[in-house]
Amino acid sequence: MxxxxxxxxxxxxxxxxxxxxxxxxxxxxxxxxFENIAVNHSDVVKYNSDGWEEYTKPLKTKTPLRRLxxxxxxxxxxxxxxxxxxxxxxxxxxxxxxxxxxxxxxxxxxxxxxxxxxxxxxxxxxxxxxxxxxxxxxxxxxxxxxxxxxxxxxxxxxxxxxxxxxxxxxxxxxxxxxxxxxxxxxxxxxxxxxDNNAYSYINNIIKSYKSSSLYQFFGLIFKNELINLDKIEIPAVQGMMGNKKYYMFSIEPHLLLKMGFILHRTKANVSEFPTYQRLLVPKRLKGITKFIDDGGYFPNSIIVNFNSSKHSIHFDASSKLTSSNSCFGTLKIPNSYGIAYIIDGQHRVYGYAGSKYLKNNTIPVVAFDGLDTIEQLEIFMDINENQKAVSPSLRLDLEEDLFWDSDRADSRIKALRSSITKELSNSNSSPLYNKISVGEDTSILTFKPFTIALSNSGLLPVAKGNKYSDDSIKYSLYDESNKDHNQEMTNAKSNIGILLKLSYDFVEQNYSDIFKREKYFIVSNRGTYAFICLIGSLNRFLIDENTLTKKSTPEERFEQIRKYLKALLDYVSDIPKEEEEKQLSLLGAGADIKWLRNFQSIVNKKYNEFNPADLIDWNERQNDELQDKGRKFGVEIEKFMKKSTLSRLKEIYGDKWELEIGSIKRDCVDRALQEDEKNHKEGLDKESSDWKDMFNINDYKTIIEKHWTKKPEKNNGNFKTFEDEFSINIGNGFNSKTDKIKWISIFNSHRNLWAHEGTKEKRLNKNEVEFLEMIHGHFYN
CATH class of the missing domain: 3.40.1350.10 (Trna Endonuclease; Chain: A, domain 1)
Structure with missing residues (x-):
C-alpha cells in the first residue's frame, strides 16, 4: 500500500x-x-496603522504598499x-x-x-x-x-x-x-x-564560487556520506615520500569536485580545525574557466588528502618494478562527498566546474592518505610560503596551529596571541562573539589589532628565541617557569581570555551605547589596541602597588581594574563633542598609540596615582616649552660642531683641508645640487646652496674620529685636538675613543626628535632634553 x-x-x-x-x-x-501588497485605495489608512507605507504612485484601482x-x-x-x-x-x-x-x-x-x-x-x-x-x-x-x-x-x-x-x-x-x-x-x-556560521559561510562561497558553489555546499552538508555504493576505480602509481604513502593518478574534474572539499578557515568548519584555506578569488576563477575552455591546461598536479573515518580508499597493486619502490595498480575510491581535502590547486579544480570540459578532461592528482590536519597545513604553508599566497590575516590566524607546540618560546607566544584572539571571537560566552574577522569569516573588527595589543599590553611576556625579557616576566599572566608548555599555554589563554571577556562584558552590560556603537572608542580597531593595552597598563600598575600578584585570578584582577575602566567609560559617555571629533578623526600610523595615551590620561585625571612611565614620557613629549628648550640646545650644539670642526681642519691642513675630506665634500656638493634642484622645481628664487652648509652629524663624527689626535705642524701649545674638544663622559665608560664620542650617536638620534619643528610625532622627553643641556654646557660653559 x-x-x-x-x-x-x-x-x-x-x-x-x-x-x-x-x-x-x-x-x-x-x-x-520589504513585503509588498496592493490594496484598494479606501483601505490604505487601515493598512498604514499596521506599518504599511506607500512607496510608489497609486495604480488605477489599487495602491501599492510595503513594509519591512x-x-x-x-x-x-x-x-x-x-x-x-x-x-x-x-x-x-x-x-x-x-x-x-x-x-x-x-x-x-x-x-x-x-x-x-x-x-x-x-x-x-x-x-x-x-x-x-x-x-x-x-x-x-x-x-x-x-x-x-x-x-x-x-x-x-x-x-x-x-x-x-x-x-x-x-x-x-x-x-x-x-x-x-x-x-x-x-x-x-x-x-x-x-547556524549563523554555516549561513555566513555559504553566503561567502556563493559570492566566491558562483555556479560551482554547490560542490562545496554538498561537501559541507554530506561530508563523508556515500553518493552511491559504486567505487571509483582509477589506474594509479603508489609511492613513498617523506615516510608518507601517496598515489598519482588522473581523474575527471566532475568526480573530484563531488568528492573534494576545501578546509576553509571559517567557523563553519570549526570541527575540522586546524583549517587553512582561503576562499577563491572570483575573478581568478572566471579567468581559469575561460583559459580551460580556450584549450589551456595545467601540467602540475592537484594535491589532496583522503581523510574519512568511515570510507577508506583501497589500492590493489598489479605490478612492481625491481628498480623502483613505486608500483602500479588500481586505486579504489569510495564515491563519497567531502573525503578528498584539496590542499593545493583549488582554483584549478573549481575552474573546471563551469567548463565545457568538466566531464571529458582528466587532471593529474597527487593524493595522500590519512594525513592529519597539521600535516596538511604544513604542506599548504610550504607550497605557498614563497608565493605570498597566504594573506597576512590568515597567517595570524594560522599561528596557533603552526606554533602551539614549537620548541621556541617566541613562537609559542605567537600561538597564544592567535589563540586568545580566536577565543574572543569564537566563544559564545564572549561579548566579542562573531565580531572579529577570523580566517575567511569577515566582521567589524580585524584580527591584527588584537595580536598587536596582546604583544604590547604586557599580559604576555616578550620573548626572543627561548629567552624571555626579565621586565615582561614580572607582569605577564604566563608562568615561564612551568616547563609543561602545553599546560601553561592553556592556563595563560584561559586567564587572559577571561580577563578580557570580563572587561568587554563590563562595557556591554553597563555602557551599552558605547559598546554597540561601531568604529567608536571600544568596538573599533583603534579602540581594540587602546582598550587592551590600558588593561595591561593597569595590571602593571596594580602589581607594582602590590594590590595584585602574578598569581591573582582573572576575576580578582578584573575587580581591581573595574573602577579605572569605569572612570574611562564615564568620561567617554559624556565626552565633549569637540574632543570626540578630534579623537575619532585620528587616522594612520600612530593613531592607536594616541588613543591609548588618551585613555590613560582620562584614568589619570580621576586617579592621579595611576601615572605610568609611558604616559609621563608621552606628556613630556607634548610639552611645547620643553621642546623649545631642547631644540635651542640642539641647534647651538650643531652650530658649535660645524664651526669647531671646520676651523680645526683649516688649522691642521691649511689650504689643503678640503682634500683631506674629499669623499665627504663630494657628498655635500651632491646634497647642495639636490637642494638647488628642489628649490627650482618648487619655484623658489634662492641663491645656490653652499656645500659647507650640507654637513650632517655623521660627517662631523667621521672627521672627528679620523683626525682624533692630529695637530698643526706649527703648534704654539694652545691648540686643542679633536680628542680634547669632543671627548665627553656620559657615564657609560670613558676609556676608548668609542666611549668618548658615544654622545655624538646619541645626539644624532635626538636630533631627529627636535629637528622637525611643529610635528608631535617625534619629540623630546625630559631626560633627552637634560642630555642635550649637559652636552651644551660642555661646549658653552
Whole structure:
C-alpha cells in the first residue's frame, strides 16, 4: 500500500515550484527586505496603522504598499534565496505541510523543501531577534527520527529512490551549549545544524564560487556520506615520500569536485580545525574557466588528502618494478562527498566546474592518505610560503596551529596571541562573539589589532628565541617557569581570555551605547589596541602597588581594574563633542598609540596615582616649552660642531683641508645640487646652496674620529685636538675613543626628535632634553 494517496502526491508536487520564470519572480520578492501588497485605495489608512507605507504612485484601482519584513520572515526568505543561488530550481514557495505517517492528522509544517538532481532538503527554520541561548526543542525533537523516516518514504514515493534526503535545522541568533541534548538528537538523526556560521559561510562561497558553489555546499552538508555504493576505480602509481604513502593518478574534474572539499578557515568548519584555506578569488576563477575552455591546461598536479573515518580508499597493486619502490595498480575510491581535502590547486579544480570540459578532461592528482590536519597545513604553508599566497590575516590566524607546540618560546607566544584572539571571537560566552574577522569569516573588527595589543599590553611576556625579557616576566599572566608548555599555554589563554571577556562584558552590560556603537572608542580597531593595552597598563600598575600578584585570578584582577575602566567609560559617555571629533578623526600610523595615551590620561585625571612611565614620557613629549628648550640646545650644539670642526681642519691642513675630506665634500656638493634642484622645481628664487652648509652629524663624527689626535705642524701649545674638544663622559665608560664620542650617536638620534619643528610625532622627553643641556654646557660653559 502506498504511503501517500494520489491526491496528497499531487498536492505536494503542486506546492514545489519548478517553473524557472515563477522561481525568478519569487526570488526577487524574497530577496527584498520589504513585503509588498496592493490594496484598494479606501483601505490604505487601515493598512498604514499596521506599518504599511506607500512607496510608489497609486495604480488605477489599487495602491501599492510595503513594509519591512519581520525578522523571522526575512530569515526564512534568506535561506530560500540561498538555495536558489546555489542552483536549486525545485523549491517550495511557502511553508508546506508534509505527512510523516499514514495516520490522518500526523503532519508537520516544513518551511522549505528544495530539490536538486539527486538531493532533497527538508528545512525547518528557527530564529531569535537577538542572539540568545536556545530554548529547549525536546518536545519537537522527541519524534524527529520517526518524522524523518516518514518524510523519506514520502519523497521516495513521489520522486523515486535515487534521491538523498537530508533534514536541515536552520537557526538564526540561537546559541546551543556544546553538550546540548538537542544537538545530540540532530547528530544521531544525521541531520545538519545550519547556524549563523554555516549561513555566513555559504553566503561567502556563493559570492566566491558562483555556479560551482554547490560542490562545496554538498561537501559541507554530506561530508563523508556515500553518493552511491559504486567505487571509483582509477589506474594509479603508489609511492613513498617523506615516510608518507601517496598515489598519482588522473581523474575527471566532475568526480573530484563531488568528492573534494576545501578546509576553509571559517567557523563553519570549526570541527575540522586546524583549517587553512582561503576562499577563491572570483575573478581568478572566471579567468581559469575561460583559459580551460580556450584549450589551456595545467601540467602540475592537484594535491589532496583522503581523510574519512568511515570510507577508506583501497589500492590493489598489479605490478612492481625491481628498480623502483613505486608500483602500479588500481586505486579504489569510495564515491563519497567531502573525503578528498584539496590542499593545493583549488582554483584549478573549481575552474573546471563551469567548463565545457568538466566531464571529458582528466587532471593529474597527487593524493595522500590519512594525513592529519597539521600535516596538511604544513604542506599548504610550504607550497605557498614563497608565493605570498597566504594573506597576512590568515597567517595570524594560522599561528596557533603552526606554533602551539614549537620548541621556541617566541613562537609559542605567537600561538597564544592567535589563540586568545580566536577565543574572543569564537566563544559564545564572549561579548566579542562573531565580531572579529577570523580566517575567511569577515566582521567589524580585524584580527591584527588584537595580536598587536596582546604583544604590547604586557599580559604576555616578550620573548626572543627561548629567552624571555626579565621586565615582561614580572607582569605577564604566563608562568615561564612551568616547563609543561602545553599546560601553561592553556592556563595563560584561559586567564587572559577571561580577563578580557570580563572587561568587554563590563562595557556591554553597563555602557551599552558605547559598546554597540561601531568604529567608536571600544568596538573599533583603534579602540581594540587602546582598550587592551590600558588593561595591561593597569595590571602593571596594580602589581607594582602590590594590590595584585602574578598569581591573582582573572576575576580578582578584573575587580581591581573595574573602577579605572569605569572612570574611562564615564568620561567617554559624556565626552565633549569637540574632543570626540578630534579623537575619532585620528587616522594612520600612530593613531592607536594616541588613543591609548588618551585613555590613560582620562584614568589619570580621576586617579592621579595611576601615572605610568609611558604616559609621563608621552606628556613630556607634548610639552611645547620643553621642546623649545631642547631644540635651542640642539641647534647651538650643531652650530658649535660645524664651526669647531671646520676651523680645526683649516688649522691642521691649511689650504689643503678640503682634500683631506674629499669623499665627504663630494657628498655635500651632491646634497647642495639636490637642494638647488628642489628649490627650482618648487619655484623658489634662492641663491645656490653652499656645500659647507650640507654637513650632517655623521660627517662631523667621521672627521672627528679620523683626525682624533692630529695637530698643526706649527703648534704654539694652545691648540686643542679633536680628542680634547669632543671627548665627553656620559657615564657609560670613558676609556676608548668609542666611549668618548658615544654622545655624538646619541645626539644624532635626538636630533631627529627636535629637528622637525611643529610635528608631535617625534619629540623630546625630559631626560633627552637634560642630555642635550649637559652636552651644551660642555661646549658653552
Amino acid at each position: 502506498a504511503f501517500l494517496s494520489d491526491t496528497e502526491v499531487n498536492r505536494i508536487k503542486s506546492e514545489i515550484t519548478q517553473d524557472t520564470s515563477s522561481l525568478g519572480k519569487i526570488y526577487k520578492s524574497k530577496k527584498s527586505q 519584513k519581520g525578522f523571522f520572515t526575512k530569515f526564512e526568505d534568506d535561506i530560500w534565496c540561498q538555495f536558489y543561488e546555489l542552483g536549486f530550481r525545485k523549491i517550495s514557495s511557502k511553508p508546506i505541510l508534509l505527512p510523516y505517517s499514514k495516520n490522518e492528522g500526523e503532519l508537520e509544517e516544513i518551511n522549505i523543501v528544495a530539490i536538486h538532481d539527486e538531493t532533497i532538503f527538508i528545512i525547518t527554520c528557527k530564529a531569535n531577534e537577538v542572539f540568545s541561548k536556545a530554548e529547549s526543542f525536546a518536545e519537537e525533537f522527541s519524534t524527529l527520527k520517526q518524522k524523518l523516516d516518514g518524510f523519506k518514504k514520502l519523497f521516495r514515493q513521489i520522486y523515486g529512490d535515487k534521491y538523498k534526503v537530508k533534514y536541515i535545522f536552520a537557526t538564526h541568533n540561537i546559541r546551543f551549549d556544546l553538550d546540548s541534548p538537542d544537538l545530540e538528537v540532530l547528530k544521531s538523526s544525521k541531520s545538519f545544524l545550519y
